[in-house]
Amino acid sequence: MAENKIFAGPRVRRIRNGLSLTQTAMAEALGISPSYLNLIERNQRPLTVQLLLKLASVYKVDLDELQGETGGSLTQLREVFADPLLSAELPGEQELIEVAEAAPNAAGGVVKLYRAYREQAARLRDLADLLAGQGHMEALSGTRLPMDEVRETFEGRPNYFAGIEAAAEAFHEALSPGDDLIGALKAWLKKEHGLVVRSLPVHAMPNLRRRFDRHSMRLFVSERLSPYDQLREIAMEAVSIACHEAITAELGSLRLSTAEARRIARFELARYGAHALMMPYAAFLAAAQRAKYDLDVLRARFQVSFEQAANRLTMLQRPGAQGLPFFLMEIDNAGHRLRRAGASGFPQAKFGGGCPKLNIHAAFSVPGQLLVDRVEMPDGAAFLTIARTLEGPQAAFHERVRRTALLLGCEASFADETVYGSVLLPAVEIGAGCRLCERQGCLARAEPPVTRPLGLDEMATGLSVFDFQ
Known part of the structure; x- marks a missing residue:
């Protein structure tokens, strides 16, 4: 019967170095020549079944350690080199496998460095958005994919x-x-x-x-x-x-x-x-004004979906025949932003859209139900927000349903012109996003603000794990 052969030279070298052995000493213990062990460590000779058993017997090595995949390290390196900045650097993943096997500590260092880079890039974007909102500078952007530019x-x-x-x-x-x-x-x-x-x-x-x-x-x-x-x-x-x-x-x-x-x-x-x-402009605008922008009435009148009617409301900006200045945002249940649009552009600086207390996130817990809120920013700006889940294409029996959520909003000063203005409860206090929000004691805070140092106190802790000074 032919012997099974395994090339695992870098792993053998790590075992030897971990035991502080020379090639001569390990070769003698395994009953092979030092030159043959050298070839094994350089992946120029295989590890036979007999050598595997000998390693397990002499050095108490777990055979899975020698035969297993590089696993997590390789997966993390794939994540790093999938970044648009690096995606064209490697023709295939064989080099990633070699790095993960031959230099796992170096591979781990590359992963840590990449994650630190992503963290700093996120902080820079957040600070740029904050400064842009205050009128000090234009928002910055890093390397962009064509979809990002659009x-x-x-x-x-x-x-x-x-x-x-x-x-x-x-x-x-x-x-x-x-x-x-x-x-x-x-x-x-x-x-x-x-x-x-x-x-x-x-x-x-x-x-x-x-x-x-x-x-x-x-x-x-x-x-x-x-x-x-x-x-x-x-x-x-x-x-x-x-x-x-x-x-x-x-x-x-x-x-x-x-x-x-x-x-x-x-x-x-x-x-x-x-x-x-x-949804022809004149007819849709007239119907929207008569129905006080009731989305359910509009979708039935024009035989369209909730999402299509909501999209159309953001488009009613013809000079001399304008509707209310709505904006919208769509996300999935993991929080990924799929699209944003608005009658005057999406109000990123004023509204943000990244606060976990927005009703767009709560919509996933009550699929198909309309949620209406009045929300208030730290500077006093207030908005009417209408959120509802959207169902994607029909899923097969074995597939998971694709569900997203849509938020339609406008400034709260227009709320009385809509059918939703009469049912508003007290305002929900939100922020542009956790990294840019300085509200104290927020139960929903997911990240510390980039504008304040963390307030770690051994004697007292606040409601949020990210208390700040």
Whole structure:
């Protein structure tokens, strides 16, 4: 029977060094020559089963230590080299395996250094946001991915594109869809462009929402999507064709730096155009004002989802015909920020959006329920916030449901113009985010503020583990 062979030279060297043995002494104890042991330690010869047993017998070595994977160290190195700054440095992970095996202490040092770098970068961003909010300097940003650039561009400007609104309005008038927009869009796509829309089951298109097949001229939409999301996908395809010039013009005005960023932004502008087509500006604004911005009334009136109606409310900024200046934020249940937008840009400096006491976080405990709060910042600025969970595409039996939460907000001075203003309770005291908030005794504090030293006192401790002076 052929012997199983294991290359574990760096591990053998660590064992020898840990016992303060020379190669000659260990080789003698194992019954091999020093030169052969040298070859083993340099991974030029394997550890045979006999040598493994000898090591276990002579030095009481756990065989799992020699045969096991590098495990945690390798996983941590993968995390480090997945960073955009380093992702192009290695052609594969073989070098990571060699580093993790040959120099585990050095690998651990690299991981610690990387985590310290990330911590300092986070502190720098927080301080930059704080100073920007006080008007001392512009917010700083580090190395950005194209998606980061697109997000910052959209979040920092009003969520209103006049050219796309006008083109979508004209397209809607030409369609004259009545109460059957999806039927009108399918008919237009087939008549004008020979494009047939088909829904596909999960097994036929497991990983896509929508796919356009140029060869067969068919647009496939996943059955995973709700009827509202299927309509939006079809509307995005139609708007991309019918409003191409308007989208291209608005895209050029954004002045993005890379082709990938422009591709992502074009997708976002097509989504904007789809909302404008599904909820025509004048009709939607009039309905919103009559219903006092009641989202449930609006979603039923225009046959759209809660998320689509909330998005549209942030877009009502046409000169001379403006709605309330809403802003929105969407997160997942791990706290990752998925998107932010606003009628005047997302109010990062004034509102922040990072406080754990916001009702967007509580929404996950009551899926589908609308939560309304009046919140107050340390400087006295107050906001109306409306939060609710959103359900993602239909999950299969073995899959976990994708659930996110959406927060729609506006300054509290506009609350009485909404249906939600009459049910507000006393204000919830929040901050821009734990690192920037100096509220004392906050039960929800998750991190110390970057602006104050920790107040460690052996004689007394406060309500928060991060008490500060």
